[in-house]
Amino acid sequence: TLPKEIKIEGKSYQTDEWMNTPSSILSAIPRRLHLQPDHPLTITRKLIESRFPGYKTHNDLFPIVTTGQNFDSLGFPLDHIGRSRTDTYYLNKETVLRTHTSAHQADTFRNNETEGYLISADVYRRDAIDRSHYPIFHQMEGARTWDRQQAEKEGKTLAQVIWDDVARIPKHDVAVEDPNPTFHAERNPLQATHSPEEVEAIAAHLKRSLEDMVVTIFNAAKGATDTGPASDNEPLKVRWVEAYFPFTSPSWEVEVFWQGDWLEVLGCGIVSQPILNNASVPNRVGWAFGIGLERIAMLLYSIPDIRLFWSKDTRFLSQFSEQKPIRRFVPFSKYPACFKDVSFWLRSSSSAAGGAAPIHPPATPAAPTKQSPTSTQTQCPDAPLDHASVAANSASLPPSTAAMPEAAGPAANTSPIPPAAPAPIPPSSSSFHENDVMEIAREVCGDLVEDVRLTDEFVHPKTGRRSMCYRINYRSLERTLTNEETNQLHEQLRALLVERLGVELR
Ligand code: PHE
Incomplete structure (x- = not known):
């Protein structure tokens, strides 16, 4: 394609x-x-x-x-x-x-x-x-x-x-x-x-x-x-x-x-x-x-x-000008969030114990909020939230340089120019990486997705298959999303996860 x-x-x-x-x-x-x-x-x-x-x-x-x-x-x-x-x-x-x-x-x-x-x-x-x-x-x-x-x-x-x-x-x-x-x-x-x-x-x-x-x-x-x-x-x-x-x-x-x-x-x-x-x-x-x-x-x-x-x-x-002194940004509105979960089994090849793909642990468990559902069927609120919740939500920052993580191997900075060598990490389609879920979410939602996080992960004791649950927060910065719209996005997301990653929806 x-x-x-x-x-x-x-x-x-x-x-x-x-x-x-x-x-x-x-x-x-x-x-x-x-x-x-x-x-x-x-x-x-x-x-x-x-x-x-x-x-x-x-x-x-x-x-x-x-x-x-x-x-x-x-x-x-x-x-x-x-x-x-x-x-x-x-x-x-x-x-x-x-x-x-x-x-x-x-x-x-x-x-x-x-x-x-x-x-x-x-x-x-x-x-x-x-x-x-x-x-x-x-x-x-x-x-x-x-x-x-x-x-x-x-x-x-x-x-x-x-x-x-x-x-x-x-x-x-x-x-x-x-x-x-x-x-x-x-x-x-x-x-x-x-x-x-x-x-x-x-x-x-x-x-x-x-x-x-x-x-x-x-x-x-x-x-x-x-x-x-x-x-x-x-x-x-x-x-x-x-x-x-x-x-x-x-x-x-x-x-x-x-x-x-x-x-x-x-x-x-x-x-x-x-x-x-x-x-x-x-x-x-x-x-x-x-x-x-x-x-x-x-x-x-x-x-x-x-x-x-x-x-x-x-x-x-309109809030920014090269001519004027720097003033605090005044959020124009915070439209409602809509949380939807998607759970799936990884393909068995990638859920084998000790698989090559690192799976990032959930950084923090998703905080329960008023809009936080336990299933994908939840209705979204349809009124914009007030400004107070904007301020309360404004704590996170991007990394300073978004410095790249260090190499897995020993530090090699004594010899900065490595010899020419074949491709270091061959393309692989069999292992799961969380960033692929992120990419699919971006592809389906563009800027209508505010965050995606892993809320649950476990390995089935008998089959050894791994199950993942991600919570998607749908929210526009510019308007209120309709229920129909978020449901449609979520259905597309589910379908694309199956198509691209070969996962089995639960
Ligand atoms: N390029 C580094 C990063 O993206 C930042 C950096 C630049 C560090 C120059 C040292 C010297 O994280």
Whole structure:
């Protein structure tokens, strides 16, 4: 049923058995929300860009890249979960929709146009459905490098040159916790070709630059939320925590204490030297970071549902302006939710004990609510809910960078460029993965599905077959869905689960 060849913005791609990208995703590519005037993602992007003067911005890099760009050039091990067809959209074995802006690191370093750059772009990942996850989101990548030979010519050490630049970063007065030493021999090692003096200087430049950006953003967000009494006048706090990425070492994450919780805001680190060496700039060393724009925009504006970014409804769009100060988003309405369950037996081949497909445990059991039925037959409420329930529902946020999970195998960041090898994870149609249920729900419902979660799972003691029950929350952001409409969607969903996954409905 999938087309042999697809054309995207004038470029043609041959598909093969790796193709798993639905047309709904392909047709969203031209939207480029981060470039749309007065869009909250555009405003967020510009706010961040304003803290990196002199950095060259790349905001329209094409989203279809090779697996070499997205994974190999960055040292992803061949068994990294991010490479699997359950997590990544493929057009063919060698061609993917980029899963992160880091896909452009090597090429941008190779062009060697400026010492610093920022890349903002749409990125694509097969993932769960809820108010903070959408298969397309936006990231900004930043990097800054210095040239050892250039420093030598100036008669300085590289560390001196970098410390001079550190001194030029604006100062802030926010409390920062940074208890760990810059290196940790096992978890966060110094790279073989780096000197501790250099990396201490680069780390200081990275940390002061990102603190400046984060403090700017969260002060703007504070201005937007400080409308009522001085209830949340807690001073801003920032902390540095150790992290792991295949393409940086040492690596860190920034967390911000925001409305009572530590929030992960971005990932970063010292660029793996082999990336720079392979990009023909072996004399350069530096840092890189990646940040998820939706999460920042949702915090800045108190936007409660990630689907809203895709809305063309003027009740959403008219609330944002590049000219005006940031103000809290006022939800125009919360239309009623309609919950429906679907239960099915997995095909016996995929329910065998110890099957290859990981099945994610239900994160939290579905909270019982007034609308929460126990069967698929429940009627949906037909009156919009009041605004109070909107506020109560606005706690979840997308991940900071939506960082990809680590490889199953041992960390392989000592040798970032793996040898050319055959396809790491062969396409498989026999194993069940939850993301396939998510994909089918999106295909049937588009943006009319708010979340999908596993509410029950068990293995039959005699037959060994596995049963799953998912609860679908049908809700439009723009209107009240009719009973007939949700029933129809649900029937289509059930049919497609059988057709695509070969499950047996219960
Ligand atoms: N690309 C990483 C992600 O998507 C973020 C990152 C960028 C981390 C650059 C370190 C350096 O999670």
